[in-house]
Amino acid sequence: MSDFRLKVFSSVAQHLSFTKAANALFITQPAVTKHVKEFETEYGTRLFERQGNTIRLTQAGEVLYRYTQQILQLYQEADFEIGALKAQNAGQLRLGASTTIGQYLIAPLMAKYYEKYPQITLSLLNGNTEMIENAVLLQRIDLGIVEGKKQNPSLRYIDFMDDQLVAVVHTSRKLAHLNEISLAELTALPLVLRERGSGTLEVIESALKENNVKLSALQIIMHLGGTESIKSFLEHANCLAFLPIRSIQKELITNQLKIININNFVINRKFWLIHLQGQPEPMVELFMRFAMRQYNNK
Numbered sequence: 001m002s003d004f005r006l007k008v009f010s011s012v013a014q015h016l017s018f019t020k021a022a023n024a025l026f027i028t029q030p031a032v033t034k035h036v037k038e039f040e041t042e043y044g045t046r047l048f049e050r051q052g053n054t055i056r057l058t059q060a061g062e063v064l065y066r067y068t069q070q071i072l073q074l075y076q077e078a079d080f081e082i083g084a085l086k087a088q089n090a091g092q093l094r095l096g097a098s099t100t101i102g103q104y105l106i107a108p109l110m111a112k113y114y115e116k117y118p119q120i121t122l123s124l125l126n127g128n129t130e131m132i133e134n135a136v137l138l139q140r141i142d143l144g145i146v147e148g149k150k151q152n153p154s155l156r157y158i159d160f161m162d163d164q165l166v167a168v169v170h171t172s173r174k175l176a177h178l179n180e181i182s183l184a185e186l187t188a189l190p191l192v193l194r195e196r197g198s199g200t201l202e203v204i205e206s207a208l209k210e211n212n213v214k215l216s217a218l219q220i221i222m223h224l225g226g227t228e229s230i231k232s233f234l235e236h237a238n239c240l241a242f243l244p245i246r247s248i249q250k251e252l253i254t255n256q257l258k259i260i261n262i263n264n265f266v267i268n269r270k271f272w273l274i275h276l277q278g279q280p281e282p283m284v285e286l287f288m289r290f291a292m293r294q295y296n297n298k
Contacts, residue, residue: 005035006071008025008031009039009064010068011024013057016055016056018036018055036048045060046060091121093287094123094140094141094142095141095143095145095287096124096125097125098126098128098144098145098198098199099198104246104247105295106145129198129199130197130198132144133146136155142281142284143287144274145160145272146271147163148202150272155274155277157273158272160272161295162271163268163269163270164244165200165207165242165269166243166245167259167262168240168258168259170235170257171255173237178260182262183211183263183264183265186218186262187217190221190237190238191240192237192239192241193218193224194226195223203269207267227247231251234257240260
């Protein structure tokens, strides 16, 4: 449901770029221009003004954008309620989540979903980001929730939520005397990191690269296949690890782990909902909307 022209106009207004809007909507730039011109002809006024290589909304464009957001929100509400009605028929939804999400986020979400839609049978596959992406591509699962950067053109990635990775040590180890270090000092410290194929490792490597530090420059003593394994390893080894802030809340409260600040270095990342390109099935759409409402109030 919804007028596609509204989505096109909204995307151009958000990005202030015809090219970026086309990329976001997976259509051509001429198609974007055509839809916008149709709107301008219909209303008899310009909606965008060019300023050199940039564009901005005109006063009329601002008005239309405000109402467009309200209209699209109403369309979403209608889609959600109709999807809920469709989901009243029994069905199965196969989910997949990368390790961090599976351990710390998805279980409470699935429980809430089951309370609202007990007629839908849920199953969950856990694995690293690469495994979950492959499972979606092979249609072994209907919907994945992954970390890391979006990269497969056959998949659609929907921004789900933000997360942060922090450097931590166990409070019983010698490195716990540190409070703050530089990136240069980080390269001299022993590290335990996630395995290859992990979205967590991918994000760490990307953040380091942006600061001209190669992963090979770090003193990596081991790669482990899960956050809980790394936490256990830290308890018995004098080393540092990068872990999701969401995964160490209990350990911070009980003073088992300590965050070490790194000067001018922050690792932020996204969690993504992923499915095959194209319109998702009603049950997939319903779960995505439910998840977005629970965590982002979207």
